Amino acid sequence: MTDPRWIWQHADWPAFHWQGDRVPALLRACQLAQGRLLGAVGSAGAEAGLETELDALLQNIITSSAIEGEQLNAGSVRSSLARRLGIESDADGRSTPRSEGLAELMLDATQHYRQPLNLERLFQWHHLLFPARESLLPVRIRVGELRGDEPMQVVSGRLDRPTVHFEAPPRDGLETQVDAFLRWFESSVHTSTLDPLLRAAVAHFWFVTLHPFDDGNGRLTRAITDLALAQAEHQAIRFYTMSASILADRAGYYRVLEHCQKGDLDITAWVLWFLQTLLDSLQQALLRIERVLGKARFWREHGDHVLSAEQRKVINRLLDGGERGFDGGINASQYQAVAKVSKATATRHLGDLMDKGLLRKLPGGGRSTRYVVDWPMQATR
Secondary structure, eight states: OOOOSSGGGSTTTTOOBOOTTTSHHHHHHHHHHHHHHHHHHHHHGGGTHHHHHHHHHHHHHHHHHHHTTOOOOHHHHHHHHHHHHTOOOOOSSOOOHHHHHHHHHHHHHHHTTTSOOOHHHHHHHHHHHSOGGGOOOSSOOOTTSOOOSSOOEEEEEOSSSEEEEEEOOOSTTHHHHHHHHHHHHHHHTTOTTSOHHHHHHHHHHHHHHHOOSSSOHHHHHHHHHHHHHHHHHTOSOOOOOHHHHHHHTHHHHHHHHHHHHTSOSBOHHHHHHHHHHHHHHHHHHHHHHHHHHHHHHHHHHHTTSOOOHHHHHHHHHHHHOGGGSOTTOBOHHHHHHHHTOOHHHHHHHHHHHHHTTSEEEOSOOGGGOOEEESSGGGGOO
16 A cells, blocks of 8 residues: 555544644743733723724635635725624725625624534535625536535646645545534534644644635635634634734745645644744734724823814824824825825824824924824834
């Protein structure tokens, strides 16, 4: 008998294991960060708000699709999420069947974490990924059913000399394999000997290795991971984005998957990569929550100032930081564009905000003059 080429060809599949001496320290770091984040969210209370959750969910959907090379309309997705969360949305873009399906999938995976994951629910998620009105694809995809008989391979290179990075288990017996995964997923949530974060790592690797659908396997895998993490925390509200951290190291993600899928049942490399990526996600979320708290403190201290709606809008954008803020401050032209005011009004508003001690001018002059919030939190991004 030839040596197995793929992990699922081993006789003990799927009896995964990992090297116990290499995992505990990183697992403990994740648990501590998870505890700090949940504590920070509890301290923030209403100040963390639905908007913060909306931003995290939006980023999760956008980046999960980006991992697969799909660029979504963020405005449409935000609009679909906002409606479901009961938030008024100023997003540029109307919802579409695509954005509606993705929003429903994400919220079902995270908010309904107590519901069982069975084949019916999995098929419904697959339908949400490929709404009927937008399924006019060059290759027919079996939606809401397992893949066909042809080999499921991940390949690259020339058509006449392809490099096969991975081949999933054959179609014959796939129902049994998926059923085994779903039964394990439901029973393992109550297993005290398996840490919930390690369970999420195993669930991710196992399902993506099965690759049970014609398309959408990666996005469904990450939805299952979000479900497992929500179950680990016993709460529906999401403030961190695992998919964004995966996207940041997409090459590493595919590399470690290929390495372990071509190996034996020791998935230590995958577990370590997963935990490090989770830790990065938790730490980024902590920074965002700290910014939310800093923003709330800022307005408590400066709330007595009489400001126009335009001035408040710009100050909030600066306090938000990140993608919604401005690196290195804001200049008069940017103020004019964000506030939708004239050049003269922008100059007057900026001067007024400086006089009130809310903004300070950075070194430089002329048209390049930039302004930042006069607040300690500006020093930490």
